[in-house]
Amino acid sequence: MNFKERMLTAMNHEEPDRVPVMGLIMDPATVDQVLGKNSTNVVKFLDKPVVGRAVQKLLDSNWFWDRMYFKNFSGALESATRLGFDANWAIYAFMQIYKGETNQKGAALNDVFGRVWTMGTDDRGNLSVDYSQALCPTEAAWEAWVEEKSALFDRVIRNATSFHQMLVDAHGDKIMPIGYAAPGIFENSWQAIGFVDFTKLVYENPQFIKRVVEFQTDFYLRYLEGVMQPGVEIVLGGDDLGQKTGPLMRPDLIEKLYGESYRRVADLVHSYGRKFVFHSCGKIYQFLDKFVDWGFDGIITMEPTADMDLGRVREQVGHKLVLIGNLDVSHLLVKGTRDEIDAAVKKAIQDAARGGGYILSAAHSHPYVDATRLQWMVESAHEHGRYPIRGS
Amino acid sequence: MDGRIGARTRALPDSRFVAVSCGSLLDDVLRPQPTPAGLTSRDIVRKSIGFDSPDRFPYSFIEPVASDFFETALLHWRGYFEQGESLALGTRYLDDWNVQREVSSGLFDRVLTSPLRDLSQLGKYSYPDLAAPEHYQVYESLFAKAQDAGKYIVAADPVLLFERIRDLVGFEAMLLAPFKQRNGFESLLDRLTDLTLACLDQYADAGEVDAFMTWQDFGAQSGLIISLDVFREFFQPRIARIIDATHRRGMHFIWHCCGEISSLIPEAITMGVDVLQLDQPRLIGHAALAERCAGKICLWNSVDTIWSSTPDLSVGALEAEIEAMTAPFRCGNGGFMARHYPQPDDIVVPDFFHSASRRAFLK
Numbered sequence: 021m022n023f024k025e026r027m028l029t030a031m032n033h034e035e036p037d038r039v040p041v042m043g044l045i046m047d048p049a050t051v052d053q054v055l056g057k058n059s060t061n062v063v064k065f066l067d068k069p070v071v072g073r074a075v076q077k078l079l080d081s082n083w084f085w086d087r088m089y090f091k092n093f094s095g096a097l098e099s100a101t102r103l104g105f106d107a108n109w110a111i112y113a114f115m116q117i118y119k120g121e122t123n124q125k126g127a128a129l130n131d132v133f134g135r136v137w138t139m140g141t142d143d144r145g146n147l148s149v150d151y152s153q154a155l156c157p158t159e160a161a162w163e164a165w166v167e168e169k170s171a172l173f174d175r176v177i178r179n180a181t182s183f184h185q186m187l188v189d190a191h192g193d194k195i196m197p198i199g200y201a202a203p204g205i206f207e208n209s210w211q212a213i214g215f216v217d218f219t220k221l222v223y224e225n226p227q228f229i230k231r232v233v234e235f236q237t238d239f240y241l242r243y244l245e246g247v248m249q250p251g252v253e254i255v256l257g258g259d260d261l262g263q264k265t266g267p268l269m270r271p272d273l274i275e276k277l278y279g280e281s282y283r284r285v286a287d288l289v290h291s292y293g294r295k296f297v298f299h300s301c302g303k304i305y306q307f308l309d310k311f312v313d314w315g316f317d318g319i320i321t322m323e324p325t326a327d328m329d330l331g332r333v334r335e336q337v338g339h340k341l342v343l344i345g346n347l348d349v350s351h352l353l354v355k356g357t358r359d360e361i362d363a364a365v366k367k368a369i370q371d372a373a374r375g376g377g378y379i380l381s382a383a384h385s386h387p388y389v390d391a392t393r394l395q396w397m398v399e400s401a402h403e404h405g406r407y408p409i410r411g412s
Numbered sequence: 413m414d415g416r417i418g419a420r421t422r423a424l425p426d427s428r429f430v431a432v433s434c435g436s437l438l439d440d441v442l443r444p445q446p447t448p449a450g451l452t453s454r455d456i457v458r459k460s461i462g463f464d465s466p467d468r469f470p471y472s473f474i475e476p477v478a479s480d481f482f483e484t485a486l487l488h489w490r491g492y493f494e495q496g497e498s499l500a501l502g503t504r505y506l507d508d509w510n511v512q513r514e515v516s517s518g519l520f521d522r523v524l525t526s527p528l529r530d531l532s533q534l535g536k537y538s539y540p541d542l543a544a545p546e547h548y549q550v551y552e553s554l555f556a557k558a559q560d561a562g563k564y565i566v567a568a569d570p571v572l573l574f575e576r577i578r579d580l581v582g583f584e585a586m587l588l589a590p591f592k593q594r595n596g597f598e599s600l601l602d603r604l605t606d607l608t609l610a611c612l613d614q615y616a617d618a619g620e621v622d623a624f625m626t627w628q629d630f631g632a633q634s635g636l637i638i639s640l641d642v643f644r645e646f647f648q649p650r651i652a653r654i655i656d657a658t659h660r661r662g663m664h665f666i667w668h669c670c671g672e673i674s675s676l677i678p679e680a681i682t683m684g685v686d687v688l689q690l691d692q693p694r695l696i697g698h699a700a701l702a703e704r705c706a707g708k709i710c711l712w713n714s715v716d717t718i719w720s721s722t723p724d725l726s727v728g729a730l731e732a733e734i735e736a737m738t739a740p741f742r743c744g745n746g747g748f749m750a751r752h753y754p755q756p757d758d759i760v761v762p763d764f765f766h767s768a769s770r771r772a773f774l775k
Contacts, residue, residue: 264639265635266634266635266636267635
């Protein structure tokens with residue numbers, strides 16, 4: 021079996037030759053470690069008077085972001101191929117220099133949806149980009165923002181389509197690029213407004229929130245079509261519904277606000293004959309039945325640090341969902357020993373891989389994830405993941 | 413003031429020290445409640461908190477006012493409302509903490525901008541002098557009256573560590589701050605803790621205060637807002653400091669916390685919280701609450717505020733609910749106190765609710 025057959029067999033809840041392994045490589049630090057390169061962290065130049073202005077200009081150009089994202093994910097796919105992964109995710113984003121007021125340090129960027137991202141440097145010198153501010157806390161601000169950015173939404177879709185096309189063309193014969201359409205409808209709606217204001221407006225101005233969700237749903241469906249156009253066969257949708265302690269919002273409220281949107285998402289992806297895997301961080305046991313009901317094919321992350329136990333998830337959903345992830349990125353894939361990684365891989369396979377429907381991967385990515393440990397994870401999966409799965 | 417506790421007083425030109433200008437409410441609060449011979453309301457509350465077989469459940473009811481407690485929060489609460497109270501809806505203003513707010517329909521005005529989103533600016537930040545002695549002079553006579561009336565006196569925390577840090581830093585930035593701005597976050601927490609302790613001293617100097625009560629909502633409807641690890645690392649040591657100081661002054665520590673906080677109950681017990689005040693007990697469940705709390709930490713609970721707003725709520729259902737809340741505590745050891753939710757304007761309850769719930773609690 022080749023990588024593609026292996027992935028698609030597992031996605032159909034059938035047993036391939038061995039458990040597929042998917043990479044979540046995206047951080048330049050990991051890519052550089054695998055490819056032996058040294059990326060330049062542009063943020064550190066922002067304080068320089070002349071170079072800083074040039075970097076600001078660069079960060080404000082569509083050309084830069086398109087090139088930077090392609091280069092980064094091309095490197096990620098190359099890295100994942102070298103490490104022996106069967107697939108790796110790829111995410112496109114569109115940013116501009118934020119020209120409004122902010123009291124954040126570092127470079128402030130805004131996306132097309134109305135949120136500010138702060139680009140900074142972590143304590144190891146790695147580039148970090150964090151959501152930091154909502155730009156549309158009121159109905160009037162949101163309406164004005166959407167009108168101002170109306171021309172950009174189609175451009176974002178075109179750019180994303182071309183981004184995924186280039187990755188498929190460049191790497192599709194060696195590894196499966198997984199199209200990650202993120203952020204999703206939930207995040208694009210609440211993060212532009214801010215969590216506190218959003219949760220209040222759900223009750224105080226439900227018609228406005230309904231309009232926001234409808235707008236984001238319509239956009240997202242078109243975005244997904246753009247991602248699928250290049251032949252991406254497995255699509256990830258990204259919406260973190262959970263936090264470490266449980267759902268960010270009550271599941272019945274999520275159902276009321278977003279249930280129909282998520283059903284439309286699954287229906288659309290299926291109408292193209294593709295598979296839809298939902299990415300949600302956090303403790304999400306309470307959503308598992310909803311994921312099945314909404315028509316999702318699989319879920320990814322299942323963070324062990326959010327108390328997500330792969331065996332418990334499999335027990336709860338059976339083979340109604342493909343499970344991807346669960347390998348810890350707080351310790352295991354950062355500082356874990358080879359024995360620890362071997363034991364975690366064996367446990368994950370025992371917990372979830374019988375009958376297919378499990379794709380082994382890290383729970384997430386971040387710059388401290390160590391490429392050597394990723395390689396150990398892949399090697400361990402190759403050794404212990406041969407079907408039929410044996411052992412207790 | 414319209415006589416209902418919790419109603420906002422925007423019409424008053426200067427609503428500071430509402431208690432002084434609001435004789436009827438003060439009289440209602442101070443009115444003695446039925447107690448066995450030789451015991452005061454204060455004694456009954458203390459027995460309940462100490463699991464020392466009180467003769468009845470202590471209570472604080474609002475419609476009509478009838479209470480074993482004297483709560484400063486119901487009369488005057490520095491730090492949140494003063495500047496917005498006399499303003500029209502939608503008006504923007506800076507509060508004492510330099511947080512820009514917009515007058516909103518609920519009790520707490522909406523936060524528009526948070527002054528400490530970037531905690532590297534902490535050194536330039538000017539804290540309000542909440543511990544200035546002049547703010548507490550009004551309480552000397554009030555506490556004396558409450559003591560004469562046999563009430564259990566509850567002083568309100570004006571700082572409210574977790575609430576305040578959310579306002580000052582902003583919700584999303586506050587979630588990231590322990591990881592992204594750790595030093596500044598810890599410095600701010602320490603400073604707010606110190607300020608809380610200074611306010612506690614002022615209350616103690618103003619009279620015989622029985623308890624110090626804080627309102628810090630760590631729970632959302634489905635779980636904690638922050639992880640238990642972050643709570644333990646950043647908040648638990650500071651709250652424990654406040655609790656220790658409260659106990660050294662001979663006061664109980666009362667903690668109001670909204671949301672599903674079952675994982676915090678063992679922490680509260682370990683930290684020495686004397687009373688847990690929950691307005692959404694159904695999120696944890698009455699049986700689970702009794703199992704976790706009975707004999708360890710006293711509850712001072714309202715009927716679940718969300719459940720109370722259920723359409724078509726009947727008297728029978730309300731009575732059954734209160735029976736489920738109180739049954740585990742009717743064996744006589746104490747550990748349960750009854751409460752009406754003190755912000756009735758913020759929830760929609762049927763007309764019979766307050767009288768029927770009062771009857772059921774007193775049964």
